[in-house]
Amino acid sequence: MKKFLFIFLFLGVSTVVCQNKQVLYNWEVTPQTLLLNPGSLVTSQFHAGIPLASGFHINVGSSGVSVFDVFADDGIDINTKITNTISRLSSRDFFTINQQLDVLNFGWLSKGFEPMYFSGGIYQELDVIAYFPKDLAILAWEGNRNYIGKAFDFSHVSARADVLTVYHFGVNKQVSKKLTAGVRLKLYSSMISVSSTRNKGAFKTTERVGSNNIYEHTVTDLDMEVNTSGFISLDGLEQPQVSKKLLGRALLGGNLGIGIDAGITYQFDKQLSLTASVLDLGAIFHTKDTESYKAKGDYTLDGIELIFPELENDQSTIPYYDNLEDDIVREIPIDTLNTGYTQLRPTKINAGLHYDFGRFVGDKGGCNCKNKGTKQKRVSQAGVQYFSIFRPGGLQLAGTLYYNRRLGNALSIKTTYTIDSYSAKNIGAGMFLNIQGVNLFLAADNLLQMSNLAKANSVSLQVGLNYILN
């Protein structure tokens, strides 16, 4: 069992809050912090990630339900537990999977007239979010029998999934003694994308309100859309051909998009600093291999009316059922479109207020040798962090308190306490190990739930291996 869990965890099948990487944020010892804030303070001369191992991160989170809620070995019938769970969840609850794999990650300090730190790389990302379609779940699980008169809301259907690669290049510069700013340009290459958001409409069964029959089943103001890109051309292909196509898309052969990250670090004094960043401010333009399905209209069904026609010999009966199907298709047509569409990236905002204290660390007196005299590293740092991400259902927020302790230049430990959509007691921790410039970091989330992951709404694990030259 533990071996299984080791593999499970090592592969990162663990969960974390959305795409929040609160342990990594402003953990200035890792190159990955530059991906979270291109305006981070950079203390290294050069860094290079081990290809495919410099950074790995995956989330599987659920805001309203844990594995334990459904699969607890408690003698209660699982169907009762599912009924209770459906009842408890709201349409604002969501399930997320986010995974990122650094393929390449590098950076270097350019010591020209204006010293700047350049960094770039490639990472692959999988991002899935699905809101809980509460009304449709009730309809599917229980049917409409106990819900006569209730409008089942189609707007609860909201989901999005993307697989893409991101090519990025950024520049970081200390603008003044107090201000460091950075910007990163991103080129997205979408491999597969599917989304269905901004749906509306309702289905209702009402009883005897001027109806010809006992009930009236109405679909009103229906407007639903599913956009896909990258699926049609994979249809019918063998696995090797699919892999080849996806690889081509990963190498800038997919639907392309562009985005930007920007960030700053502002030092109020030698101990207090403010950081802020905006990530993935951009869009992907799906123009190739797209297929969208759109259903729009209103319809009222009250059964099939028989009119008992007087038929002559050999005259066929009225095709009531076919007429009914034709009516439905005419009133609520499902159109298949191949037009392109633009999809905004889920923009993220990070911010933090950080306070350094304690004695100085480092064998060079803790100085920042790139920018002499600007800031000396101390053994301790504490602060607050803010994270938000724009999702189809609205803004998701998280707040974090943290403490970071440096043990020489070899070890840095960061602990976090986070409140977010999943939990109000999320304790996280990260350790960064530096052996002769080779750096290994490990960050985990929701440590209080580690003893029984089944009860966790979210847990995280991030690992990475880099070479950093200070």
Add this chain to the structure above:
Amino acid sequence: MDVKITKLFFIFVSMLLCVCCFDDTDFDQANDVLVTPAIELDLIYFNLEASKFYDYTNNTEILVVQDTTDLDFLGGNDIANILKGADFFFEFTNSIPRSFNVSFDFLNQDNVSKYLMQTTVASATADQPVVSYFIQSLDELQIKELTKAKKVLVTVTIPSSSQDLTGVLNLQSKTTYYLQIEQ
């Protein structure tokens, strides 16, 4: 110093990994998941005028009128495998001063009867419409036969008629389908 820190790091990681587990859970319960929706759906309706029971051209009674409609959603293995019960509810409002026999014969594609329901509708009294109900609940065995049907033949039989007969026989109907979907 570095060696100690390295040991500390890996001890921490090992502890982290070793304490992780899924306790007090039983994932085999997934095999017991049973989705059991009960769906209320209108069936057929009609307004049968008394004049339908008289041939004014030939001045003869018409004692039997029939109509039929496909019910494609009823037939087929997919529905047969998940439909475990059904309650048919028929409500007649009769303002014709005659009683009626009404049958609902569920036929397969070859017009062979697979399931038959029959009822009697009470006559209207002194021009006052009379409401009658007919409810039929089908168990799993009867459902097996019903789901072999693709259409329903509705037959309305009147014992006698005349050209002066007035009124309307109204039917409204619905069915409750009990589905059971297993993993």
